[in-house]
Amino acid sequence: xxxxxxxxxxxxxxxTGFFLVISLVxxxxxxxxxxxVKENSVFVIKFEGTIDERAEEGSPFNTLLSxxxxxxxxxxxxxxxxxxxxxxxxxxGIYLEGGEASFDSPATAQQLRxxxxxxxxxxxxxxxxxxxxxxxxxxxxSIADNIxxxxxxxxxxxxxxxxxxxxxxxxxxxxxxxxxxxxxxxKSAVEANTQTGMSEYDREQRTAMVNGIWNQWLKEIAxxxxxxxxxxxxxxxxxxxxxxxxKDYVKAKLVDKVLFPEEIKAEIKKRLKxxxxxxxxxxxxxxxxxxxxxxxxxxxxxxVYYAYGSxxxxxxxxxxxxxxxxxxxxETAEDLRxxxxxxxxxxxxxxxxxxxxxxxxxxxxxxxxxxxKGKKPVVxxxxxxxxxxxxxxxxxxxxxxxxxxxxxxxxxxxxxIPNVGGLVQDKLGVSFxxxxxxKYSDFETDLVFGKNTDDIMRHMQTxxxxxxxxxxxxxxxxxxxxxxQVDSIAQGRVWLASDAIKIKLVDQxxxxxxxxxxxxxxxxxxxxHTVSYPGQGDWMDKFLPSENKSSYLDAEFRVLLxxxxxxxxxxxxxxxxxxRIQARMLDDIRVK
Numbered sequence: 001x002x003x004x005x006x007x008x009x010x011x012x013x014x015x016t017g018f019f020l021v022i023s024l025v026x027x028x029x030x031x032x033x034x035x036x037v038k039e040n041s042v043f044v045i046k047f048e049g050t051i052d053e054r055a056e057e058g059s060p061f062n063t064l065l066s067x068x069x070x071x072x073x074x075x076x077x078x079x080x081x082x083x084x085x086x087x088x089x090x091x092x093g094i095y096l097e098g099g100e101a102s103f104d105s106p107a108t109a110q111q112l113r114x115x116x117x118x119x120x121x122x123x124x125x126x127x128x129x130x131x132x133x134x135x136x137x138x139x140x141x142s143i144a145d146n147i148x149x150x151x152x153x154x155x156x157x158x159x160x161x162x163x164x165x166x167x168x169x170x171x172x173x174x175x176x177x178x179x180x181x182x183x184x185x186x187k188s189a190v191e192a193n194t195q196t197g198m199s200e201y202d203r204e205q206r207t208a209m210v211n212g213i214w215n216q217w218l219k220e221i222a223x224x225x226x227x228x229x230x231x232x233x234x235x236x237x238x239x240x241x242x243x244x245x246x247k248d249y250v251k252a253k254l255v256d257k258v259l260f261p262e263e264i265k266a267e268i269k270k271r272l273k274x275x276x277x278x279x280x281x282x283x284x285x286x287x288x289x290x291x292x293x294x295x296x297x298x299x300x301x302x303x304v305y306y307a308y309g310s311x312x313x314x315x316x317x318x319x320x321x322x323x324x325x326x327x328x329x330x331e332t333a334e335d336l337r338x339x340x341x342x343x344x345x346x347x348x349x350x351x352x353x354x355x356x357x358x359x360x361x362x363x364x365x366x367x368x369x370x371x372x373k374g375k376k377p378v379v380x381x382x383x384x385x386x387x388x389x390x391x392x393x394x395x396x397x398x399x400x401x402x403x404x405x406x407x408x409x410x411x412x413x414x415x416x417i418p419n420v421g422g423l424v425q426d427k428l429g430v431s432f433x434x435x436x437x438x439k440y441s442d443f444e445t446d447l448v449f450g451k452n453t454d455d456i457m458r459h460m461q462t463x464x465x466x467x468x469x470x471x472x473x474x475x476x477x478x479x480x481x482x483x484x485q486v487d488s489i490a491q492g493r494v495w496l497a498s499d500a501i502k503i504k505l506v507d508q509x510x511x512x513x514x515x516x517x518x519x520x521x522x523x524x525x526x527x528x529h530t531v532s533y534p535g536q537g538d539w540m541d542k543f544l545p546s547e548n549k550s551s552y553l554d555a556e557f558r559v560l561l562x563x564x565x566x567x568x569x570x571x572x573x574x575x576x577x578x579x580r581i582q583a584r585m586l587d588d589i590r591v592k
Contacts, residue, residue: 098130105384
């Protein structure tokens with residue numbers, strides 16, 4: 001029986017290995033093969049999972065084992081696929097299938113909507129259909145020629161709001177106290193750990209932010225649905241639209257008609273002039289990524305460098321053992337130096353989507369941007385957010401372009417240290433004793449475990465004050481303003497780009513394409529093409545473990561914890577970060 005068991009295990013491993021090799025060969029072949037587009041095709045975009053700046057490439061082993069976040073989509077992939085669909089004569093339209101997509105920011109939703117709007121301007125149609133529409137999904141889908149819903153469907157149209165989990169009450173019970181040194185009355189990133197509610201300054205900036213985004217959405221949805229913004233706003237005020245009857249959605253012109261699935265298929269076939277029994281040729285996002293594009297490599301090269309995620313000194317850690325994209329100071333600075341030394345690159349578009357992070361890492365990157373600017377034009381394209389440290393690294397550029405709903409500014413810094421002296425000494429009974437040569441020889445331990453910290457925190461506040469003045473001087477130099485002018489609009493306050501342009505923090509409202517055009521103009525280029533950096537890696541890289549790839553369990557925690565994921569990750573970073581001085585904006589800005 002022992003022999004039979006061993007033989008069975010060996011045979012199982014051989015068979016599994018055989019199928020694994022076959023699967024890998026098939027995957028590699030599919031990667032290299034281009035998708036052939038059939039006549040009368042439809043590009044199907046499903047609103048599901050998360051939509052971030054760029055899609056992370058995972059290991060093929062994870063794919064085979066259904067490990068990894070398979071529902072994540074990159075904004076860059078979506079936009080490039082929509083452009084290919086616009087240029088391909090065999091693709092007649094786009095079908096938007098509603099669901100629960102989570103955008104990393106309002107600006108991400110806006111950029112996708114703008115790409116769909118451009119698709120329509122090419123003379124092609126867009127049809128949207130769903131069992132349910134969440135607000136950001138509906139905002140994007142509202143650009144469609146026609147919006148249909150299933151019977152008993154739901155549209156969550158209620159206005160925007162933000163809520164923060166304030167942890168001070170819990171920490172008080174545990175005997176944990178956060179020590180804070182900061183500059184900027186609006187610098188509210190520390191408040192979740194130090195207060196039980198929102199400060200008046202944070203309430204002011206958050207109110208301005210959500211009202212600005214909501215008014216932008218109302219304006220664009222109203223234009224597409226041919227109603228007045230006031231009518232839409234009244235809908236969200238008068239009743240809970242998520243609980244309304246589908247007939248009310250039609251009456252309010254939120255949708256055009258209620259259809260069952262077989263009826264929407266008939267509608268699509270009618271647009272394609274297909275017969276009742278004909279199949280609809282469909283293309284998924286994965287298919288579109290393999291469709292050959294008419295890529296123009298003529299002219300000079302403009303680099304588009306993507307920097308997105310929190311700014312860190314070393315690779316960020318997820319809940320277990322690493323994951324989630326980040327901007328690593330040393331690595332990013334080195335990449336920018338290489339771009340500066342590359343004579344084939346005539347200009348650089350620095351694509352920034354970051355809430356900030358480490359002040360030390362931000363300064364490394366800022367210096368590299370300044371060196372790069374000395375050799376060739378640098379234009380910043382702001383994504384969902386370029387605030388605090390994100391603005392720090394953007395400020396030296398020749399020119400800054402941002403989406404109207406980009407969150408920027410937040411010029412301010414803070415130091416945040418969790419002190420667990422009350423927990424360890426009073427509740428757990430642990431005491432400390434030792435010897436030192438000088439008064440502050442052991443100040444780090446005293447901050448975390450001691451009780452008499454006032455003297456040390458005075459030194460910390462002086463250090464933070466100097467850091468804030470450095471931040472003002474950096475922005476002053478980069479934006480051509482006086483430090484006192486910067487201070488009057490700084491104080492840690494976040495701004496929507498639509499307001500930031502009025503105070504000279506942003507030069508132009510526009511897209512990544514607009515930033516590329518500006519870079520070409522500054523470099524005096526008539527013919528040019530773009531190349532994305534850093535590279536996504538070749539197929540061999542997918543077989544090797546990488547610290548910056550989200551793990552399967554991390555993806556599961558994202559789903560399980562939902563909106564609590566980011567606050568909990570931030571708490572973990574507070575406890576483990578090596579850089580106590582942070583240039584970071586208020587909190588996560590993911591919307592649904």
